[in-house]
Amino acid sequence: xxxxxxxxxxxxxxxxxxxxxxxxxxxxxxxxxxxxxxxxxxxxxxxxxxxxxxxxxxxxxxxxxxxxxxxxxxxxxxxxxxxxxxxxxxxxxxxxxxxxxxxxxxxxxxxxxxxxxxxxxxxxxxxxxxxxxxxxxxxxxxxxxxxxxxxxxxxxxxxxxxxxxx
Numbered sequence: 001x002x003x004x005x006x007x008x009x010x011x012x013x014x015x016x017x018x019x020x021x022x023x024x025x026x027x028x029x030x031x032x033x034x035x036x037x038x039x040x041x042x043x044x045x046x047x048x049x050x051x052x053x054x055x056x057x058x059x060x061x062x063x064x065x066x067x068x069x070x071x072x073x074x075x076x077x078x079x080x081x082x083x084x085x086x087x088x089x090x091x092x093x094x095x096x097x098x099x100x101x102x103x104x105x106x107x108x109x110x111x112x113x114x115x116x117x118x119x120x121x122x123x124x125x126x127x128x129x130x131x132x133x134x135x136x137x138x139x140x141x142x143x144x145x146x147x148x149x150x151x152x153x154x155x156x157x158x159x160x161x162x163x164x165x166x
Contacts, residue, residue, distance in 0.1 A: 006066035091145040
C-alpha cells in the first residue's frame with residue numbers, strides 16, 4: 001500500500017472523516033483532502049503524517065499505523081511497536097544496562113517456559129513477543145542514554161574540560 005493510500009484510508013475511517021481529522025490537525029478540510037489525494041502543489045508532510053498517526057492512535061483507529069507501515073515498507077523495513085517499560089528516572093547507563101539484562105532474562109525465561117516442550121501456542125508466542133518487545137524498548141532506552149553521555153563528553157571536550165586520549 002502506498003503512503004497516500006494509507007493516509008486516505010486513515011482519514012476515511014477516522015470518526016467524522018476528513019473534516020474532523022483536519023480540525024484536529026489545525027488545517028482546512030480542503031487542504032487535508034488535497035494532501036492525501038496527492039494534488040498538484042500539495043504534499044503530505046512528514047510532520048502532518050506523524051500527527052495524523054498520533055490522532056489515530058488516540059482514537060483507537062482500526063489501523064493507526066497504516067502510514068508508518070507504508071513508509072517503512074517503501075524503505076524495506078518493518079514497524080515493531082515497542083511496549084512501555086518502567087525505565088530508570090535518569091540517563092544512568094549502568095542502571096539502564098541492568099534493566100536490559102533483566103529484560104533479556106525475562107525473554108530467556110519466557111522461551112524456556114513456553115517453548116521448552118516444542119509446542120508453541122498462539123498465547124506462548126504472544127507472551128514471548130511481549131517480553132522481546134520489552135527487551136528492545138530497554139535497549140532503545142540504554143542507547144539513548146549512551147548517546148546523551150556521548151554528547152555530554154563531546155561538549156566537555158569542546159569546553160576544554162576533558163582531554164582527548166587515544
